[in-house]
Amino acid sequence: MISTLEEKPHVPAAPRKRRVPGWAVGMISVAGAVLLLSTTSYLTGFPQMTSSGTTQTAVRLALPILLAGLGGLWAERAGVVNIGLEGMMIMGTWGAAWAGYQWGPWAALVAAVVFGSLGGLLHAIATVTFGVNHIVSGVAINLLGAGLTKYLSTLLFQPLSNNPRQSPPVQPFDTFSAAGLSDWLRELENEQRVIISDVAGILGGLVTGVSPLTMIAILLLPLSYFLLWRTRFGLRLRSVGENPHAADSLGVKVYLHKYVAVIVSGGLAGLGGAALVLNPGQLSYLEGQTGGRGYIGLAAMIFGNWRPGGLLGGAALFGYADGLQLRSGGEVVLGLVYGVVILLGVIVVWQLYRRKWFSAAAAIVVAVLMYLLYITLDEIPGEFVSYAPHMVTLAVLAVASQRLRMPAADGVVYRRG
């Protein structure tokens, strides 16, 4: 669906390189990101950058994005592009609210998954059975999801809440903290020691005030990895996204796997919707509450190179930047610009080491521009601060310029025979 500029050249049988395992890459990137943030935080004098509050906010904001992105991952690994995540997410919010006000938060989760899955089922019928262009179907599902929930809300919620756009309140989940650990980390954080306090802040944010939904979402990530990369079901599912003809010739039920993947995808997006409804600040269905998070989830998944770890990175980046701007505003976001300058500095050194003179020069120019921006402005104007996550995402993509690789048969309509 998405046009690729450069054909991947057929490289003749290359000697195999020892590749660094994925988990190690993940650990190194996380460590690098933390190091960068704490350095920036120290140099700019904004402890908010690594405070536990910011981390918690980032987790809460990243959660729906992560779940939607995970939904995208499942579908696209099976070769179905899912731009309909937003619609499935909306259906999830409605389902969560409808079940939630009647039977509590756990029922809300179940209903959200069921409603999201229904959206997924529709997408699967259209794309797999009828061979409809995946984007068309996704766009239609976004429209349908919005229309259907509005219609149902008018019918079912209005009599109860006097508001056709909002459901009655939903019971919240209790939240949990790792008691001793959480307190100890907070003490460490408050000592304001370089790096240690930053790490403590970030960790503290991760173990404090966690709701079961957060835990489920965090668990779903390794679970998805395990299912997709370590089981026979996952192997079959991925093979369907890479080369359905080959899979078919080996007796893999291509349609079945695509169906399962897209339905799971819808369920996960629906769960993302539930995360919005069950957010302690919301606790109800509210029309328009998804606010494009389905699209952002899709973007986070592409950002993460169609892999769970990368997706987590994308969602975390977005949630972090959004959290930081909401909590701390333009001054601190400007601090992030300083962080980008440091990052660019590292890249310059690396490119020089690899003798990529042009890339290095380009990075230097951008770094200088960024630095000028940093020293001339006092804070980023409020109008742009709200879109800090968008800017950071663009900046990271432009700088990292990683070779994204989507599943080979992604978006391709498969016909048997």
Added chain:
Amino acid sequence: ACAKDTGGSGNNSNTGSGAACEYATPPTASATSSTSAANGDKVDASALKIGLAYDIGGRGDASFNDSAAAGLDKAIADMGVKKENTRELSAAPNEDESAKQTRLRQLAGEGFNPIIGVGFAYAESLKVVAPEFPDVKFALVDGTVEGATNVTPLLFAEHEGSFLAGVIAAYQSKKCHVGFVGGVEIPLIQKFEAGYAQGAKAAAPNIKVESKYITPAGDFSGFQDAPKGQEAAKGQIDAGADVIYQAAGASGKGVFSAAKQGNVLAIGVDADQYNQATVADTKDVIVSSMLKRVDVAVYDFVAAVAKNDLSSLPKVFDLKSDGVGYATSGGKIDAKLQEILEGYKAQIIEGKISVKDTP
């Protein structure tokens, strides 16, 4: 080692340092002059067919539109307006100008008179439609239409009400540090922010006022993103603010929730939110609400039309005309504070304090 968090006591880590405020000497209250056009004789409006065109959200939004609806309901109850002689229509998100015009024309064409446009979004369409129906009496909440003589503006002095909210916040704050969360950064909401900050500083000159909008002008999702409202408020609470005022529509719910989790106080907006069902679970943190009496304005306008005397309506629904004010439900505002508030209110009414409407 995993413990359940109990209602907000676990993690109210207000890291910001703060000492109690030093308050300016409050003005003493003089007699308040309160007049509402409705406080008069019984008016009979049974002959009127009333049309309401709501902004996005419509009746039931637990906010501004609902307040207008309450005015209509009161008119039905008090003035003999027949329910079947009323029609309420509401706007859809992202609709264009012509949809608004069509809505107004529909109402006017079917003989509704008066017709009330709820929200400044109707200004441009009224400018077009009102001259087409010169005999119909239109009103526009929150806006004026230049050149159209048959459109009555129903304007509010939100900044004056918000001034008092600022005073309340200053007196309720233990750390002399308060916050404001706005939904969308538009001039209307900036009036709330401006009045609030001025009020807080008037009461306690050293006070620190945080301010944050969820989205900039043009992105109206800021009025319906409670999770983000919550995070914005949390940021202010973590920075040390302990009273948060919100003018954020449905996102305000998140602000209350953050206040509850952070063990601090909040001030509601538009209606008396302490008594609102949608935020009932967090009502104990709502110390007061800035009242914007759209209901009064709508009611008064209907009454004025029934009496055929539009000149009795105030130019602006302000403190003086009780078009804005503060709520005391919940009992957190004691007599002493109320006295202080009345003092400020009197000064504003008398013009001794002039409240700015831009930050």
Added chain:
Amino acid sequence: MGHLRGKLLPPALAIVFSMLLCGVALVISGANPFSAFAAMVTHVGKGSTFVDIINSTGIYYIAALAVAIGFQMNLFNIGVEGQYRVAAVIAAVVGGSIALPTGIHTLVIIIVAALAGAAWAAIPAILKVTRGVNEVISTIMMNGLAIGLSAYLIRRDVFGELRGNNIRTPEIPESGWMPGISFGGGGTMFGFIFVAVALGVGYWVMMNRTRFGFELRASGESSTAASAGGVNAKKMVLFSMLISGAIAGLISLPELLGRDHTFSLNFTAGIGFSGIAIALLGRNHPGGIAFGALLWAFLDKSGLALDNVGVPREIVTIMQGSIVLSVVVAYEVVRRFELAAEQRRVGRELGTVGGAA
């Protein structure tokens, strides 16, 4: 002619199917579908609705054209939404702050809008061409930034001015307007509608008769074959994004030049997203898009009549979604049927049995 039938049958089937679907939904909710549909149809004749539908069709048409150009080469320009917002605010600011003779003033505004739209589209285009950044992500992000930019530009300390509780750019003087055709009580048709029609014709000519259109379609059909045929893929990405953005820049002009004369908080958002659905509905074909835009506008404007008969207006969105989905399903079914027929025809005309052709 069977060919034409293959093109017209699917949308007709799809509309009937969606009406049935929505009818069922209405019955379930206790409303009378017939009175609802009747209200929508009769509403067309009331007041300015007919002209509103035409106006709205023109706007959607431009939006869908902008999207379709990207689609022609498999570029998914979700960014039309942001491109026309940026173009609208910049065109309004420029138009409101210059004084030029009538006509030229309008022309300058149009050019500025197109350039601004193209410039906003250039960012994802350049990122894609030079850094390989996926245009889906970058245009989603650019849409957010577009709101930020427009909000910044209408700040009171930048270009905005306060009007009651609204905030807007300085009004464009009359020399910059584009007159419409007034039907008295029936409303005023935007003059820009004719520009939209011209754009459609131009789009058709470009796609079918020019070398550029050939290269665009070839790249969309097979980027590898196109590059072997001498089509420069990067250049095509850049150009198609720029043209798409330039057309997107015109989306707001019917309203800006014909009615509003200013960019304010009442700006009509969301047309870019409708444009995606309409382009898909019209299968990137200028005629199909016109039909899709008309249908969309009809549902939008006539849907307002549902308020009068007490039916939730949301049924219209359901209908839009189900039409998009069922149209493409119908097209797919018909396409498969025709492909098999075509193969049979080829086989028959060659008279082969074993197929050693």
Added chain:
Amino acid sequence: MSSSTSVGTDEHPAVVLTGITKRFPGVVANSDVHLTVRRGEVHALCGENGAGKSTLMKILYGMQPPDEGTIEVDGEQVRFRTPSDAIKAGIGMVHQHFMLADNLTVQENVVLGAEALHGIGKKARARIIELSGRTGLNVDPGVLVEQLGVADRQRVEILKVLYRGAKVIILDEPTAVLVPQEVDELFETVRGMQAQGYTFLFISHKLDEVRAIADSVTVIRRGTTVGSADPKTVSSRQLAEMMVGSELPSPETRESTVTDKVVLDVKGLRLLAPDGTRPILDDIDLVVRSGEVVGIAGVEGNGQTELVEAVMGMRKAGGGTITLLDKDLSKLGTLARREAGIGYVPEDRHRHGLLLTQPLWYNRILGYQTRKPTSKGVWLDIDGAKKDTERIVADFDVRTPGIDVPAAALSGGNQQKLVVGRELSGDPVLLIASHPTRGVDVGAQALIWDEIKRARAAGLAVLLISADLDELIGLSDTIKVMLRGRLVADADPSTVTPEDLGSAMTGAGSTSAAVHETATVEEGEN
């Protein structure tokens, strides 16, 4: 157990197909086919393109249901609904077009669909290693398939089949992409496995190979079995005549038309792999003269594709110059190079040659969008394009109901004729032909050869890349051997044999006077 003794008449045959008929829209691919395969034999299936061989095998493998007819395996009648059913019955198939997922590892590709046997982890890996040890099909299970060359990919395909415990193995044109040495290796493997009791169904157009490996041969023509032959006694020519019912053409062109006029002059051409370190093209010097056919021989993946694409400007060269008739092309784009007079028959017509859903006349414009008769300035000349397409269809015998049908509706051979016809239009001075007759049947092959010879006689310079060594030797005036991105040897087509070329291509060193090395390649290079 030797193959000759295992073929017992008292046992049930491994596979019996009776009266198989299969119709597609407009085509009867198989009609009343009968085939008997004895256990332990290598049974070859011959027939020209589109004769219905692959279809028959897909039916046997359960990928397509037959319209009529029965299948017996080991004397029992069976019905296969899916490949899984066939796999359970011990039948495995290596497809004509590889069925591999590039982004999965060898191990994942092998175990896919057969996870129930040994899981997907260590046990499966051990089993793969054991299998490859036993059969000599050595590949690293952990490596991604995209990093493998063709021969390795084929090994993976065979491993896939073995892993499932297949006893009857279908090899659909396994040798089409292999060089002679690799073919020999494959045949050794096949013979070894035959000794272990495996049965093979072997499809090939290369009749010498058929005679070398098969125990019996069945010939299919136009979807039906026309007879069988004993490979020990039948000659290739006789076999071919059974297949097509006519004389076998040959690519021989001996009379030289080479002139002194240099058309293409490539100097010091370099290209780095995208990962930046390894050279794919290393200091290539190449001259093609007017009236000359220069053939490039090489095992797939040694840089031929890249060489062609670099000359065409589809890849940006890392250094060196390309000159066409004294015009420096090095800085120009593909279109400018085409305009300068290069015609290009790509190796993959579907990926690089055609817009499959567009009509034939629309395809005529591709590559000529700036030139007469298909365009005038920025405008397309649709009438001109249509008229010229009619000409190509007539001159090149493209079998089509009209020029408005989509290119996809044509068979592969006819598609190829269209592409060749197009690329010889517009009076090119240089034709770059990559595998111009790949997957094309004998009739079309002869026509394409004739056209190339005719144009050469008229002064065209031709750069020919082909894996078909007979074609290469037959058509070329000069042959250059490419190995690891370098031109390492020249060969004289009048004396060289395919075997000599094969050794040079694999770097085994030349043993023949017809091949003389022009460069040496360090073996230890990464």
